[in-house]
Each structure stands twice: as C-alpha cells, then as structure tokens.
Amino acid sequence: xxxxxxxxxxxxxxxxxxxxxxxxxxxxxxxxxxxxxxxxxxxxxxxxxxxxxxxxxxxxxxxxxxxxxxxxxxxxxxxxxxxxxxxxxxxxxxxxxxxxxxxxxxxxxxxxxxxxxxxxxxxxxxxxxxxxxxxxxxxxxxxxxxxxxxxxxxxxxxxxxxxxxxxxxxxxxxxxxxxxxxxxxxxxxxxxxxxxxxxxxxxxxxxxxxxxxxxxxxxxxxxxxxxxxxxxxxxxxxxxxxxxxxxxxxxxxxxxxxxxxxxxxxxxxxxxxxxxxxxxxxxxxxxxxxxxxxxxxxxxxxxxxxxxxxxxxxxxxxxxxxxxxxxxxxxxxxxxxxxxxxxxxxxxxxxxxxxxxxxxxxxxxxxxxxxxxxxxxxxxxxxxxxxxxxxxxxxxxxxxxxxxxxxxxxxxxxxxxxxxxxxxxxxxxxxxxxxxxxxxxxxxxxxxxxxxxxxxxxxxxxxxxxxxxxxxxxxxxxxxxxxxxxxxxxxxxxxxxxxxxxxxx
Amino acid sequence: xxxxxxxxxxxxxxxxxxxxxxxxxxxxxxxxxxxxxxxxxxxxxxxxxxxxxxxxxxxxxxxxxxxxxxxxxxxxxxxxxxxxxxxxxxxxxxxxxxxxxxxxxxxxxxxxxxxxxxxxxxxxxxxxxxxxxxxxxxxxxxxxxxxxxxxxxxxxxxxxxxxxxxxxxxxxxxxxxxxxxxxxxxxxxxxxxxxxxxxxxxxxxxxxxxxxxxxxxxxxxxxxxxxxxxxxxxxxxxxxxxxxxxxxx
Numbered sequence: 001x002x003x004x005x006x007x008x009x010x011x012x013x014x015x016x017x018x019x020x021x022x023x024x025x026x027x028x029x030x031x032x033x034x035x036x037x038x039x040x041x042x043x044x045x046x047x048x049x050x051x052x053x054x055x056x057x058x059x060x061x062x063x064x065x066x067x068x069x070x071x072x073x074x075x076x077x078x079x080x081x082x083x084x085x086x087x088x089x090x091x092x093x094x095x096x097x098x099x100x101x102x103x104x105x106x107x108x109x110x111x112x113x114x115x116x117x118x119x120x121x122x123x124x125x126x127x128x129x130x131x132x133x134x135x136x137x138x139x140x141x142x143x144x145x146x147x148x149x150x151x152x153x154x155x156x157x158x159x160x161x162x163x164x165x166x167x168x169x170x171x172x173x174x175x176x177x178x179x180x181x182x183x184x185x186x187x188x189x190x191x192x193x194x195x196x197x198x199x200x201x202x203x204x205x206x207x208x209x210x211x212x213x214x215x216x217x218x219x220x221x222x223x224x225x226x227x228x229x230x231x232x233x234x235x236x237x238x239x240x241x242x243x244x245x246x247x248x249x250x251x252x253x254x255x256x257x258x259x260x261x262x263x264x265x266x267x268x269x270x271x272x273x274x275x276x277x278x279x280x281x282x283x284x285x286x287x288x289x290x291x292x293x294x295x296x297x298x299x300x301x302x303x304x305x306x307x308x309x310x311x312x313x314x315x316x317x318x319x320x321x322x323x324x325x326x327x328x329x330x331x332x333x334x335x336x337x338x339x340x341x342x343x344x345x346x347x348x349x350x351x352x353x354x355x356x357x358x359x360x361x362x363x364x365x366x367x368x369x370x371x372x373x374x375x376x377x378x379x380x381x382x383x384x385x386x387x388x389x390x391x392x393x394x395x396x397x398x399x400x401x402x403x404x405x406x407x408x409x410x411x412x413x414x415x416x417x418x419x420x421x422x423x424x425x426x427x428x429x430x431x432x433x434x435x436x437x438x439x440x441x442x443x444x445x446x447x448x449x450x451x452x453x454x455x456x457x458x459x460x461x462x463x464x465x466x467x468x469x470x471x472x473x474x475x476x477x478x479x480x481x482x483x484x485x486x487x488x489x490x491x492x493x494x495x496x497x498x499x500x501x502x503x504x505x
Numbered sequence: 506x507x508x509x510x511x512x513x514x515x516x517x518x519x520x521x522x523x524x525x526x527x528x529x530x531x532x533x534x535x536x537x538x539x540x541x542x543x544x545x546x547x548x549x550x551x552x553x554x555x556x557x558x559x560x561x562x563x564x565x566x567x568x569x570x571x572x573x574x575x576x577x578x579x580x581x582x583x584x585x586x587x588x589x590x591x592x593x594x595x596x597x598x599x600x601x602x603x604x605x606x607x608x609x610x611x612x613x614x615x616x617x618x619x620x621x622x623x624x625x626x627x628x629x630x631x632x633x634x635x636x637x638x639x640x641x642x643x644x645x646x647x648x649x650x651x652x653x654x655x656x657x658x659x660x661x662x663x664x665x666x667x668x669x670x671x672x673x674x675x676x677x678x679x680x681x682x683x684x685x686x687x688x689x690x691x692x693x694x695x696x697x698x699x700x701x702x703x704x705x706x707x708x709x710x711x712x713x714x715x716x717x718x719x720x721x722x723x724x725x726x727x728x729x730x731x732x733x734x735x736x737x738x739x740x741x742x743x744x745x746x747x748x749x750x751x752x753x754x
Contacts, residue, residue, distance in 0.1 A: 017603065415613075419589060419616075420585050420588045422586075
C-alpha cells in the first residue's frame with residue numbers, strides 16, 4: 001500500500017517538475033470529465049424528474065369522488081337527466097320485491113325500505129330526496145356529495161395495503177388579506193387532512209409547513225397557501241407565514257406555502273394544486289355545517305396493488321352506502337394508470353406505473369412522460385457528444401504532454417536505465433504518471449461537473465442528480481483515458497537505447 | 506578472481522554504409538581494489554569500452570566476465586539487473602534529477618532493486634550514503650542549491666548506495682574546476698583505500714589519470730599501454746599555489 005502511495009507520489013513529483021504543461025493537460029481531462037459528469041447528472045436528473053412527475057401525478061393514488069358522472073357517459077341515453085337508461089332492467093320478480101311498499105322494521109321501530117329509487121314519485125323516504133337537494137337530480141348520480149368522513153375512516157381501518165387516506169371538500173372561495181381586504185384572490189379551496197403532502201409526493205414547502213394532525217382534529221382556522229395564491233397576495237419570495245387572511249368572513253392564519261418540487265410541473269394560475277388554499281376538512285365542516293366529502297384520496301403502499309384495492313374500496317363503499325347489485329355506484333373510484341409500459345419510457349419509470357391498468361388520466365401522463373423522455377434523449381445525446389469530444393481532446397492533450405516529456409526527459413530515462421531500470425519500469429513510470437494526471441484532472445472534473453450541475457439546477461431549475469455511480473464511472477473513464485493516451489509515449493520511452501539516451505542533449 | 510576479465514572484446518558499429526571498428530580486440534583483467542584510469546583521445550574507443558564494462562552495451566565478439574559471470578550475451582533485462590546490483594556509475598554531467606532532493610536522487614538505484622526494497626530502508630540507505638559523503642546537512646537540497654562539488658558527491662553517493670563491486674566514473678571531473686576536481690579524485694582514492702572498492706575511471710586528462718593505481722591507454726580500439734602507477738598524492742598538491750594546481754604540475 002505504502003509502495004503504491006510512494007509510486008503515485010513520485011509520479012506526482014515528476015509531473016510537478018513541469019507545472020504549466022501538467023496543469024494544461026489536466027485542464028483538458030478536467031473539461032472532458034466535467035462534461036461527462038454533467039451530462040450524466042442531467043440525464044439522471046431528467047429521469048428522476050419524470051419519475052417525480054408520475055409519482056406526483058399519482059401512480060399509486062386512488063381518488064374516490066362522490067357522485068358518479070361516469071355512468072352518464074357509459075349510459076345509452078347520453079342525457080344527464082336520463083338516469084333510467086343506466087339502470088339495468090330488473091327481473092319481474094325482483095321488481096315486485098323492490099317496488100312493493102313493503103317496509104321492514106328494524107329493532108328501533110323505524111321503517112326502512114331495503115332499496116328505493118329516489119325518482120320514484122310513489123316512494124316514501126326517510127331523508128331529503130334528490131329533488132329536494134340543491135343541484136342534484138338523483139342521489140348518488142352526478143355531483144352529489146355522497147361520501148362521509150366515516151367512509152374515509154372505514155377505508156383507513158378496514159382495508160389492507162392502504163398507505164394514507166385524506167378526505168377532501170372542494171369549493172371555490174375568495175380569500176383576502178385581513179389587514180388590506182382589497183387584496184383578494186378567487187381560488188380553489190380544499191378542505192383536507194394532514195396526510196395530503198405524503199400523498200402528493202411532488203410537493204415542497206418553501207415556507208412553513210402543512211396542516212398538522214392536531215390542527216385538523218380541533219378544526220383550527222389555519223390555512224396553507226398554494227404558491228400561486230401566496231405570490232398573488234403577498235408577492236414572490238415573501239414569507240406569508242403568520243399573516244391573517246379572511247375566508248367566509250372568518251380569520252385564518254397562514255401556516256405554510258406549498259410549491260412543486262419538480263421542474264416539470266411548475267405552479268401556474270388556475271391549476272388545482274398551487275392556485276389553491278388548504279384548510280382542515282373539519283374546519284370546513286364546522287363552518288359550513290356540512291358532513292359530506294367531495295373526495296377521498298387514498299394511496300396504496302404498493303403501486304402494483306392499486307387496481308385490487310380500488311376494487312375493494314368500491315365493494316366497501318357499496319356495502320356502506322347500501323347499494324344493491326343492479327344500482328350504479330353513487331361514487332367513482334379512479335386510479336392513475338399505467339399503460340405506459342413499452343412505449344419508450346425508461347424501465348424504472350415504467351415500473352412505477354406498472355400494475356395500474358385503468359385510468360382516464362393515462363393519456364395525459366403518457367404524453368407528458370413521452371415528450372419529456374424525447375426532449376431528455378436529445379439533450380443527452382448532445383451532452384454525450386460534447387463529453388466524448390472533450391474527452392478525446394483531453395486524451396490528446398495528455399498524450400502530447402507525455403511525448404514532450406519523453407523527449408525532455410530522455411537523459412533521465414537513460415540515467416534510470418543505467419541505474420538498473422528495465423524497459424518495463426520506464427514504461428510503467430510514464431503510464432502511472434498519465435494515470436495520476438488523468439485521475440487528478442478527473443477528480444477536479446467531477447467537482448466542476450457537480451458544481452455546474454448544481455448551478456444548472458439553481459439557475460434554470462433543471463433537475464440534476466450527481467450520483468455516486470456517475471463519479472465512479474468518471475474516475476474509471478479518466479484512468480482509462482490516461483492509460484490509453486500513455487501507451488505510445490511509454491512505449492517510445494521504453495525503447496530508448498540507454499547510451500543514446502544518456503548522451504542526449 | 507578478477508572483478509573484470511575481458512577477452513578479445515570487439516565492438517563493430519554499422520553507421521550507415523560505414524562499418525566502425527570501435528574496439529578491435531581488447532583483453533584486460535582488473536583485480537579487486539584497483540583504481541584503473543583508462544585514457545585516450547576522443548575516438549580512441551575508451552567510451553565504448555566504458556559502455557561495455559558498464560553493461561550498457563554488449564560486445565560484438567569476445568567474452569566479458571564480471572565477477573566470474575559471463576555477461577557478454579545477456580538479454581537487456583538481465584543487464585539492467587547487473588547494472589543495478591554490481592555497478593555504480595558516476596557521470597561527467599552529474600546527471601542528477603532536477604527539482605528533486607539529494608536523498609531522492611540517491612534513492613534512485615534502490616527503486617529498481619529486486620526484490621522491492623521497503624521505503625524506510627531505501628531512505629535510510631540513501632541518508633547513510635550521503636552522510637558518508639559529508640552531505641548530511643544537504644539531504645533535502647535540490648541540485649540547483651548545491652555546488653558542483655557537492656553535486657558530484659551526491660552522484661558518488663548514488664553510485665555507492667547499492668554497494669556495487671565496481672564504480673565506473675566517466676570523466677567525473679569534466680565539469681568541475683581544478684580545486685573541486687582534486688577533491689573528487691581524493692574522494693575516489695579514499696573509497697579505494699578505505700573500502701577496497703574497485704574503480705574504473707575514464708578520462709582524457711593525463712593529470713586526472715595520474716590519481717589511479719594503474720593507467721591504461723587506448724588508441725584506435727586497442728590498448729597501447731597498461732602500466733602500474735604510483736597514485737598521485739593530493740596532500741602534496743594542496744601546498745602548491747592554485748595556478749600550479751590548475752595546470753597540474
């Protein structure tokens with residue numbers, strides 16, 4: 001080991017006898033390796049960004065919407081009001097059984113009907129029927145609020161393989177700064193729970209934090225702003241945490257700002273995630289005197305189980321909502337999908353979305369991923385070309401230095417030979433010097449490449465990722481470069497005749 | 506047993522169309538502890554003789570026994586090992602590595618020792634060799650920081666560091682002023698007297714050759730004279746005025 005250190009030190013000393021030439025040759029290697037590291041970092045970063053994007057889009061996410069507008073499209077009639085068309089014709093026996101006003105008494109003596117269509121003008125109901133509810137033609141169809149916090153709890157507690165569950169109420173709302181009410185912004189309002197950021201893996205919090213569990217439990221009047229809202233109300237790069245906003249004539253304290261981690265989905269006005277404010281779902285319920293939810297967002301522990309769990313959720317909710325076989329769901333379970341396999345996506349990106357078969361969002365994610373991947377490939381090809389040319393030039397620089405060095409040090413070679421150095425010793429001396437030169441240049445190159453990658457990320461918000469593997473690759477490439485570049489000069493040195501070399505002036 | 510035994514050594518070069526007979530049959534025995542000065546004008550073949558004696562070159566014909574071993578037809582790698590273990594070179598131009606400390610210069614032959622010598626031992630032997638040359642306080646000096654005489658002493662230390670059986674000195678005083686030349690010759694004499702080291706000195710200056718115990722004159726590739734010599738004493742010269750010393754007598 002110490003012999004190795006000694007050899008390297010000797011090579012270094014020999015190199016340092018020609019500082020300027022050595023540094024120039026090193027510069028060549030440094031540029032090449034730097035370009036290599038940068039291109040690998042950008043390639044890896046772009047892949048990570050696509051991965052993030054897909055995760056943020058929710059490869060393992062199941063969204064349960066209350067109401068079921070999907071059946072309207074599936075139905076033959078096509079008209080939103082034509083609900084009868086989607087109800088499968090019942091057998092006469094069942095029809096009789098269901099349509100006869102044959103109430104069942106439960107133990108508390110309340111008359112219950114096993115099933116009832118709300119649009120049956122003859123039916124009696126123990127709750128407000130669809131026509132009595134605002135904006136609702138038929139219970140469970142269209143945009144009805146049919147989900148409850150209890151449903152969310154049931155999903156959380158009764159099903160396996162669930163990672164997080166967040167309930168949501170979604171409204172449009174006008175928020176204004178309490179001190180200066182003329183500063184206001186009309187935006188999306190999400191009543192939600194503390195676990196939402198875990199589900200939205202693409203989120204970061206430039207200021208403050210998301211709602212806490214205790215804030216949700218005690219229905220506090222706190223608010224997290226989407227970055228667009230924060231920018232519009234307070235200006236960019238202003239920390240609004242602690243400011244007070246008004247919503248529904250109530251005061252809310254800002255506790256955080258949410259922004260996007262990925263360059264691929266920058267916050268924009270009008271989007272649902274960042275042009276939005278988040279408050280505890282419990283606060284929405286207590287202030288508006290509501291009990292229903294618009295959505296329940298679920299993530300599964302494994303992306304591959306999404307389809308199965310979506311089915312289980314469907315079954316659970318059908319039971320909980322008392323929906324019989326013939327009735328359509330009064331909710332809608334969506335999974336983000338993944339028919340992206342084999343369509344030009346990187347394998348690990350495809351793996352993330354694998355296992356999810358159905359989705360209405362698949363097309364957009366697929367298009368996004370494919371176009372990102374295409375742009376990414378073009379950029380990588382360009383950078384790889386730059387890196388290859390730089391490495392070639394760097395290698396020529398090293399070879400040039402060594403050839404010069406062999407000429408300048410002919411007497412030294414002769415002397416070493418007179419002292420007993422074999423031609424192999426002479427050759428290995430030049431090869432080692434070249435490797436030391438290239439590896440040192442390569443190390444500097446890695447540092448420079450990492451700095452360039454970091455500044456690209458800072459300045460242009462490009463995703464970069466300098467991995468350990470890329471550094472190892474860079475060092476190996478540098479060492480190989482040195483070795484290859486030194487073969488010819490080392491051979492020339494080794495072939496020198498000791499007498500001629502000693503008398504060389 | 507002779508340290509060196511040459512029998513009918515010939516060396517023929519082919520320079521373009523010309524055939525150069527550098528050595529035309531040299532036979533010679535050098536015993537242990539001799540201080541042999543080989544003299545002759547340029548083109549006499551003394552340099553070629555030195556290259557063959559130093560195992561830097563192989564003879565075209567004849568037999569060369571070094572310490573009883575025939576080295577006339579060895580492959581280059583084995584010649585390198587023999588140079589490393591048995592011969593110490595002292596060159597005219599010192600041939601020290603620039604921007605390299607005295608110790609590292611002296612360590613140079615030890616780098617090529619087989620088996621590989623540990624760092625510590627290498628360093629210690631280099632320091633010991635420099636100390637014996639009176640350079641203990643110059644270990645980390647670079648050649649440019651040393652006087653000509655000091656540089657040549659570093660070169661001699663380097664020649665001695667591997668404990669060779671033979672020192673080959675090729676015009677060792679060629680680049681030195683007369684006073685320093687005398688110092689170096691005195692040093693070589695002491696090596697012979699105190700350590701019994703065999704020395705072969707190549708020079709074209711008769712006054713330098715006079716320090717040897719035996720003087721061999723070469724001309725046109727053959728030995729024209731081979732005589733015992735009473736080595737010139739440095740002590741007498743030191744009393745002479747500098748000009749006289751410079752002219753030699």
